[in-house]
Amino acid sequence: MLPPPNLRHTGAYAAFRCIGSACEDNCCYDWSIPVDRRTYEMYQTCGDEGLRPQLRKLITIRPAGGIDQDYARINLVNNQCPLLHEGLCSVHAGLGESYLPEACASFPRSAVIIDGVQENSLFLSCPEAARLILLDPDRNRIGEYPAEDPPNRVADYAPVLDSTPYPDFHEVRELVRQLLRATSLPRWRRMVILARFCEDLNAALAGRGGSVAERIRFARQAMTEEPAPLPEPPAARLEILLELLVGRLSTEFTPRPFLECYREFMAGLDWGPLSTIDDIAVRHSAAGNHFARFEARYPQFLDNFLISYATRTVFPYGHRDTDPRTIQKIRIDYVENAIREQYLLLAVHYAAVRTLLIGMAAFHRGGLTAEHAVKLVQSYAKAYLHSGSYASHAQQILSSNGIQLATEATILFAE
Numbered sequence: 001m002l003p004p005p006n007l008r009h010t011g012a013y014a015a016f017r018c019i020g021s022a023c024e025d026n027c028c029y030d031w032s033i034p035v036d037r038r039t040y041e042m043y044q045t046c047g048d049e050g051l052r053p054q055l056r057k058l059i060t061i062r063p064a065g066g067i068d069q070d071y072a073r074i075n076l077v078n079n080q081c082p083l084l085h086e087g088l089c090s091v092h093a094g095l096g097e098s099y100l101p102e103a104c105a106s107f108p109r110s111a112v113i114i115d116g117v118q119e120n121s122l123f124l125s126c127p128e129a130a131r132l133i134l135l136d137p138d139r140n141r142i143g144e145y146p147a148e149d150p151p152n153r154v155a156d157y158a159p160v161l162d163s164t165p166y167p168d169f170h171e172v173r174e175l176v177r178q179l180l181r182a183t184s185l186p187r188w189r190r191m192v193i194l195a196r197f198c199e200d201l202n203a204a205l206a207g208r209g210g211s212v213a214e215r216i217r218f219a220r221q222a223m224t225e226e227p228a229p230l231p232e233p234p235a236a237r238l239e240i241l242l243e244l245l246v247g248r249l250s251t252e253f254t255p256r257p258f259l260e261c262y263r264e265f266m267a268g269l270d271w272g273p274l275s276t277i278d279d280i281a282v283r284h285s286a287a288g289n290h291f292a293r294f295e296a297r298y299p300q301f302l303d304n305f306l307i308s309y310a311t312r313t314v315f316p317y318g319h320r321d322t323d324p325r326t327i328q329k330i331r332i333d334y335v336e337n338a339i340r341e342q343y344l345l346l347a348v349h350y351a352a353v354r355t356l357l358i359g360m361a362a363f364h365r366g367g368l369t370a371e372h373a374v375k376l377v378q379s380y381a382k383a384y385l386h387s388g389s390y391a392s393h394a395q396q397i398l399s400s401n402g403i404q405l406a407t408e409a410t411i412l413f414a415e
């Protein structure tokens with residue numbers, strides 16, 4: 001048997017504790033809950049006469065092809081888990097923690113095992129996790145920790161990756177981390193360098209133009225050079241961002257907290273049916289001053305959003321495939337332009353969150369608080385980062401608006 005992997009994670013991960021009934025957006029709402037195969041089988045024979053028939057009735061096996069980790073689903077009733085009674089989980093209360101599905105036992109934790117090291121992270125869709133991550137003044141510094149005994153169940157189905165076939169894999173991830181934490185450069189500048197690097201890496205991995213090591217050197221060099229100014233962002237970029245946001249709202253269930261933030265954003269920019277995009281662009285630009293007050297108070301907030309996203313998705317290697325022979329083993333899939341697409345998605349999420357926060361800052365007349373901002377990012381994560389269809393939808397919208405290269409996506413957040 002292999003020894004348990006060492007752990008890598010942040011102080012936020014180590015500090016996380018579920019706040020249960022004090023939680024403002026409990027994870028038992030709005031999501032159908034995956035039940036792993038092992039837990040499903042335990043339910044069929046559990047000794048609790050009262051719960052067993054309920055579990056059999058409320059949980060349905062996924063259509064053929066479901067993986068062991070997502071073998072069955074608890075279907076929601078009135079948008080909440082039907083096993084939740086007066087704020088308490090009846091499975092936890094009646095059968096104990098070992099009977100919770102793996103998703104419930106581990107959420108909001110997430111893990112991937114790379115070269116024998118377990119990298120843990122937290123989903124931003126949990127309000128308490130979002131607070132810890134986004135407000136961390138240390139910008140989610142990662143540390144090494146000894147293996148837990150007994151191990152957290154997040155490792156039960158953690159994907160396993162051997163980085164050996166991928167050139168300079170760890171150096172690329174280290175560069176991304178350093179770049180996102182390089183606060184001596186303005187954030188837009190860091191994102192522009194990252195866009196150029198992702199385009200170069202995309203080309204290098206497709207066998208066009210230089211080695212990965214060379215591309216890393218160029219990016220490091222760019223961090224020391226005087227930046228070329230970004231062109232004036234076209235007013236139409238706000239229309240693109242609205243299209244990106246609304247496309248998701250009109251096709252899938254959207255959690256109430258996100259809709260509340262979205263209404264504040266629209267009201268903050270006075271965005272109504274008769275508004276012209278030029279008017280909105282002027283108000284958005286003026287609202288930047290309100291948001292600057294928030295940024296002065298919480299300079300780490302958006303950095304932490306980016307760092308947390310990049311860590312959890314193994315950016316820019318997010319396009320991964322499960323090896324069908326070993327189920328849990330993953331491999332990086334270099335489908336055409338995979339790295340470029342990971343950057344485009346990162347740019348969309350960053351630009352959307354930043355733009356929404358600017359509108360909300362205007363709504364609150366410059367009094368945007370950490371509580372408002374955490375609510376926006378947490379509910380955005382729940383609505384957009386967990387959506388199975390949003391990534392391809394966003395790519396289509398960018399493409400139909402002429403944004404195809406990573407470097408072209410920088411107009412979405414130009415300051």
Ligand code: SF4
Binds near residue numbers: 017020127129
């Ligand atoms: S969302 Fe997070 S804090 Fe809230 S109940 Fe779930 S795990 Fe606990």
